[in-house]
Amino acid sequence: MEALTPSLTVIPRPEHPISRANISPNAVSVLYRLHHAGHRACLVGGGVRDLLLGREPKDFDIVTDARPEQIHHLFRNCRLIGRRFRLAHVRFGQEIIEVATFRASSDGDNEDDGVERAKDGRILSDNVYGSIEEDAWRRDFTINALYYDIANFTVLDYVGGIADLKAGLIRLIGDPVQRYHEDPVRMLRAVRFAAKLGLRLDPATEAPLHHLGHLLAQIPPARLSDEVLKLFLGGSALQTFELLRHYRLFGWLFPATERCLNHQQQHYPKTLLIHALADIDRRLTEGKPVNPAFLSAALMWEPLREQQRRLQEQGLDEHEALQEAIDLVIQAQISHVALPRRCNTLREIWEMQPRLAQITGKRPLRLLTHPRFRAAYDFLVLRTETDEQAASLADWWTRFLQLDDAGRVAMTQPVKGKGKKSKPRRRRKPRPVASGDSAPSPVSDI
Ligand code: ATP
């Protein structure tokens, strides 16, 4: 690994593009409140990185030499959170500004550094405060360890982050294997930043990813759940998925899905998932919301189908097998990555799939009023990519949604004279839903 710059590089205001005008006014006010109270206060992390890259930051993280209790004292709208990392959350309506205290860098060789570690080297709590320089060295990637100092608007670089940013490189600070052992979530973060920012992983940062996936098994499912949402709802879900599979990390998050992907026939499960992820990315690009339940429904659809098939082979009817399979699949998954409590929306999206096949009489009109109808319809449209029967059904529903009430009633009547129930027309793809009418759009924000 190339030696990192050990000394401080200071980039004066005229030589970098970061302006207070691009920082959230709430973050600027927190920086100034700390500064005027005599503390050091800097913007750090993604806020600095993204502004230097000319991107809009997702959030603004602040770091200071004020202790959490001192921060708490300065802001009325402030809450202290976290055990592993004690942090202050300063709330302004919907916006939360995270304020951390400079922490000492954790040197894995020093058992007396005050950092609480598990036997495997994992850091359990990291609340030892230190200098800004020490704080820089304990951050994950060099490009995440740049500081914008509100005192004089300079950017401070202790770890060679500016050079890496210019070279388009994601590089772990320190020894990559040790840093991944300390916190295996850094592997997911490496993938996330590579996909989202379109940067390359430095070879020494990249190499261990291929064989350290098993470390993720030690991470609490609730923390992995947060990371999974960031991985797949950050606008680059498809690219992230491909990278996670490439580094054999995906299977440690979704083992049942990984097994299906490995045994896939005719690229079936991969196609559905890839279309779902592409839909999610498209929707986020358009500034529309995405329900995490839709993501989960797509991620685990194939394990669900396989489980249902197995149960049907054991003699359960289709409905019982589906109910039982939903329970089994969710139960198995939550020991790896937590899902929202009770997963009601996820269950409903799945449970409504067979109900969407009942298209005569009053049932379709009743289904329309179901609070999860849109999500279930979106999922049906997604299934059309890989399932011919779903395609004709989705087509039926798409036409049904375009009609007024009278048209809908007529469409659900049995065909006269033939004594048969109406059947969906066989078409491979549903016609696109006209925008601006009451019909749902793909991946709606239920
Ligand atoms: P974004 O907010 O765009 O997802 P970010 O880099 O700001 O990216 P955060 O999770 O907000 O990510 O974390 C803020 C900063 O805290 C990071 O930039 C990094 O310096 C540090 N950090 C976060 N997680 C870790 C970690 N697991 N190990 C070391 N440092 C971390």
Ligand code: MG
């Ligand atoms: Mg951030």
